Amino acid sequence: MNNELHSLRVNSDRMRAAFDELAQIGATGDGGINRPTFNEAHLAARAWFREQIENSGLEFSTDGAGNHSAVLSFDQPKTLLLGSHLDSVPAGGRFDGALGVMAAFEVLKTIRDAGLKLKFNLEAMDFTDEEGTLVGMIGSGALAGRLHRDLLQNPRGGRQALVEGMKRAGLTEEDILRVARPQESLAGYLEVHIEQGKRLERAGIDIGIVSAIVGIWSYRLSFIGRADHAGTTTMEDRRDASLGSSAFTLAAREIVMNDFPNCVANVGHMEFAPGAFNIVPARVDVRLEFRSPDEEEFKQLDAALLERARQEARRFGLELEVEFLGKHSPALMSDQVQSLFGESCHALGLSHMSLISGAGHDGQSFDGLFPVGMIFVPSKDGASHSAREFTEWTDCVNGANVLLQTTLKLAM
Amino acid sequence: MNNELHSLRVNSDRMRAAFDELAQIGATGDGGINRPTFNEAHLAARAWFREQIENSGLEFSTDGAGNHSAVLSFDQPKTLLLGSHLDSVPAGGRFDGALGVMAAFEVLKTIRDAGLKLKFNLEAMDFTDEEGTLVGMIGSGALAGRLHRDLLQNPRGGRQALVEGMKRAGLTEEDILRVARPQESLAGYLEVHIEQGKRLERAGIDIGIVSAIVGIWSYRLSFIGRADHAGTTTMEDRRDASLGSSAFTLAAREIVMNDFPNCVANVGHMEFAPGAFNIVPARVDVRLEFRSPDEEEFKQLDAALLERARQEARRFGLELEVEFLGKHSPALMSDQVQSLFGESCHALGLSHMSLISGAGHDGQSFDGLFPVGMIFVPSKDGASHSAREFTEWTDCVNGANVLLQTTLKLAM
Numbered sequence: 001m002n003n004e005l006h007s008l009r010v011n012s013d014r015m016r017a018a019f020d021e022l023a024q025i026g027a028t029g030d031g032g033i034n035r036p037t038f039n040e041a042h043l044a045a046r047a048w049f050r051e052q053i054e055n056s057g058l059e060f061s062t063d064g065a066g067n068h069s070a071v072l073s074f075d076q077p078k079t080l081l082l083g084s085h086l087d088s089v090p091a092g093g094r095f096d097g098a099l100g101v102m103a104a105f106e107v108l109k110t111i112r113d114a115g116l117k118l119k120f121n122l123e124a125m126d127f128t129d130e131e132g133t134l135v136g137m138i139g140s141g142a143l144a145g146r147l148h149r150d151l152l153q154n155p156r157g158g159r160q161a162l163v164e165g166m167k168r169a170g171l172t173e174e175d176i177l178r179v180a181r182p183q184e185s186l187a188g189y190l191e192v193h194i195e196q197g198k199r200l201e202r203a204g205i206d207i208g209i210v211s212a213i214v215g216i217w218s219y220r221l222s223f224i225g226r227a228d229h230a231g232t233t234t235m236e237d238r239r240d241a242s243l244g245s246s247a248f249t250l251a252a253r254e255i256v257m258n259d260f261p262n263c264v265a266n267v268g269h270m271e272f273a274p275g276a277f278n279i280v281p282a283r284v285d286v287r288l289e290f291r292s293p294d295e296e297e298f299k300q301l302d303a304a305l306l307e308r309a310r311q312e313a314r315r316f317g318l319e320l321e322v323e324f325l326g327k328h329s330p331a332l333m334s335d336q337v338q339s340l341f342g343e344s345c346h347a348l349g350l351s352h353m354s355l356i357s358g359a360g361h362d363g364q365s366f367d368g369l370f371p372v373g374m375i376f377v378p379s380k381d382g383a384s385h386s387a388r389e390f391t392e393w394t395d396c397v398n399g400a401n402v403l404l405q406t407t408l409k410l411a412m
Numbered sequence: 413m414n415n416e417l418h419s420l421r422v423n424s425d426r427m428r429a430a431f432d433e434l435a436q437i438g439a440t441g442d443g444g445i446n447r448p449t450f451n452e453a454h455l456a457a458r459a460w461f462r463e464q465i466e467n468s469g470l471e472f473s474t475d476g477a478g479n480h481s482a483v484l485s486f487d488q489p490k491t492l493l494l495g496s497h498l499d500s501v502p503a504g505g506r507f508d509g510a511l512g513v514m515a516a517f518e519v520l521k522t523i524r525d526a527g528l529k530l531k532f533n534l535e536a537m538d539f540t541d542e543e544g545t546l547v548g549m550i551g552s553g554a555l556a557g558r559l560h561r562d563l564l565q566n567p568r569g570g571r572q573a574l575v576e577g578m579k580r581a582g583l584t585e586e587d588i589l590r591v592a593r594p595q596e597s598l599a600g601y602l603e604v605h606i607e608q609g610k611r612l613e614r615a616g617i618d619i620g621i622v623s624a625i626v627g628i629w630s631y632r633l634s635f636i637g638r639a640d641h642a643g644t645t646t647m648e649d650r651r652d653a654s655l656g657s658s659a660f661t662l663a664a665r666e667i668v669m670n671d672f673p674n675c676v677a678n679v680g681h682m683e684f685a686p687g688a689f690n691i692v693p694a695r696v697d698v699r700l701e702f703r704s705p706d707e708e709e710f711k712q713l714d715a716a717l718l719e720r721a722r723q724e725a726r727r728f729g730l731e732l733e734v735e736f737l738g739k740h741s742p743a744l745m746s747d748q749v750q751s752l753f754g755e756s757c758h759a760l761g762l763s764h765m766s767l768i769s770g771a772g773h774d775g776q777s778f779d780g781l782f783p784v785g786m787i788f789v790p791s792k793d794g795a796s797h798s799a800r801e802f803t804e805w806t807d808c809v810n811g812a813n814v815l816l817q818t819t820l821k822l823a824m
Contacts, residue, residue, distance in 0.1 A: 196644040214643060218689055227503070229796035230678035231626060231703050232608035232770040235669050237794070242679050243665065246658035253655065257647050266642035267654050268689045274502045275681040277568060277630055277701045278544060278772075279797045289689045291643050358643035382649070384641045385691075 032387025093389025444799025505801020
């Protein structure tokens with residue numbers, strides 16, 4: 001690239017005006033937003049984005065999965081996707097997803113204004129339902145041709161919520177399942193996102209270059225004992241399901257911290273039955289998920305956790321039922337894109353470090369299909385999925401400029 | 413008493429027909445019943461009992477606390493209460509409480525049929541909410557004048573459940589608090605109940621004569637951490653409420669088994685918030701109860717458990733909120749009644765032994781007001797608060813005959 005291109009920067013003020021306007025839609029009054037997929041505020045944010053695109057002179061595009069995008073076409077056979085999502089978790093923050101869409105949109109406007117001609121068309125995406133209010137990554141999964149009909153039949157937010165949501169957004173199941181794009185039409189996917197953790201902030205580093213997005217495996221583990229009268233049954237005679245679930249919860253943490261430092265595990269819920277003060281718990285259902293960036297490590301952690309669950313069940317005279325609830329596989333980011341991100345940071349005078357993403361992102365949907373790259377900007381106190389979420393505007397602009405420079409490196 | 417009275421026996425077939433009919437109401441299909449206070453089945457059982465009383469020719473009586481009773485009046489100033497309760501724990505057994513009410517009802521019919529004239533009126537009680545779905549011993553506590561207004565404001569089953577339950581049963585708080593009977597109008601309280609333990613079965617003894625009923629203290633302990641993203645928050649950075657609740661649950665068992673061999677403790681329920689797979693638990697509410705036959709031991713166990721809860725909260729960086737949910741004090745049974753129970757057993761050719769009751773019972777409500785006595789019949793395998801609960805019919809009839817004979821000894 002020539003020097004003029006190296007010195008190209010996004011328009012910080014224009015990007016901020018758009019970002020701040022978007023943050024008003026579904027604002028909860030405490031700095032956060034509430035835009036779960038297809039609620040009123042989310043539909044309003046989508047309509048606002050469409051209007052912004054149409055007013056910008058870029059081309060508006062949508063598909064059967066409700067993905068919205070701004071297109072900057074150079075009449076090329078391949079398109080490089082940039083973007084993120086406008087939906088949020090309930091009572092979420094205003095940066096998660098929104099920053100990535102606004103940065104991508106600004107990058108397209110900057111390149112259009114500079115009058116450049118690239119070898120790939122550019123498209124700034126707002127992917128549908130990244131956060132999983134209804135299904136999780138509906139938009140990117142559908143575009144990749146990897147959204148299974150089964151998943152729509154038994155979605156994690158419940159079938160009724162999905163049906164009602166699709167109706168509000170004017171989508172149909174058949175349309176959603178028909179939006180897959182030919183692999184050869186896509187050149188790659190780049191995303192900028194807040195870190196949702198404290199690693200950049202602690203290290204005082206400007207940009208995190210994601211090397212992998214962790215996978216997630218989830219289980220329901222049921223420790224099964226016997227309901228008995230909590231006054232008349234001696235401690236020795238009990239088969240108390242709470243002892244298995246409690247011992248396992250403590251042990252899972254020890255296993256991960258001692259032997260799997262790249263992984264995390266969470267017992268997010270326990271359901272007690274019958275659940276009365278005066279009855280020894282007969283059954284405790286434990287909701288377990290664990291995450292790893294590596295498929296081999298997953299197998300080892302899985303074996304270690306399940307073996308420990310069996311041991312703790314045996315120790316307290318309990319049965320163990322194991323129900324596997326599915327998984328998202330880990331995704332490796334493109335080496336080439338990681339290297340170009342690093343060069344862009346260097347050229348922009350920004351420090352950078354390699355990070356694993358502990359959260360899921362739309363890039364996972366494209367694993368193995370075409371090059372995927374992702375960068376993080378620092379999150380204050382690591383706050384995430386919360387109104388406390390905050391990133392300095394300088395960091396937001398840094399992310400957008402790394403996205404711009406890397407887009408140019410890939411597409412010139 | 414003359415020989416004719418000594419040979420008086422309950423009508424086993426009539427009592428069984430009533431017992432079996434009652435066991436159909438709220439039957440869960442596995443031998444158990446589900447009649448938590450004022451659920452649909454419990455209201456149906458109460459209506460059925462009322463109809464049985466009215467059809468029997470005995471007098472039906474009820475009060476502002478929803479106690480139902482059959483009255484056999486001899487126009488005496490004092491009444492001897494017999495009885496138990498028709499409510500059950502969730503998914504409970506068909507003998508707990510129901511046997512005592514049916515035995516008391518049958519004793520009244522037997523005495524009425526024999527044309528006897530006693531020095532006390534007799535009343536076969538179904539006391540409201542013995543099991544504590546809402547508050548615990550509402551009916552007997554109210555009748556004793558010992559139900560405090562505070563307890564109704566902050567009941568262990570939650571205020572909303574109490575308000576809705578009272579509404580379904582047509583009760584009001586003011587009415588409940590007005591049903592206390594004058595102490596001088598009551599001659600005593602006798603109850604037959606299943607043992608809910610294995611001591612009689614193991615010893616091969618027919619009848620257990622209760623010497624004392626243990627007290628119960630209950631708490632809600634809330635371990636409070638912080639909700640965080642379960643993917644992006646390192647294990648070290650978490651303040652995971654489930655760790656405090658789990659460590660406490662295991663520790664409570666150790667404390668009781670090692671240092672308080674006469675006591676028991678139970679963690680019957682944990683409530684997780686927010687309760688999602690992918691969010692670190694911010695708060696776990698633990699339902700704890702513990703029991704002791706001795707007031708001094710209660711204080712020591714209480715101190716040991718709360719100190720340990722504080723320690724475990726500190727260890728995992730959590731806050732601890734402690735909410736005392738009330739107590740039932742231990743109660744000593746009347747020496748005179750215990751002795752008369754023994755004489756009745758002897759006359760009936762039944763073996764007997766003295767036992768402490770690990771379960772709470774309505775008799776506790778009357779401690780110190782008038783003589784209280786209680787007998788147990790054997791429970792197969794000690795099963796209790798469970799569909800597996802079972803007592804041989806011969807043992808049920810033995811209990812009813814001891815109740816009959818002891819009633820005659822007290823009231824002739």
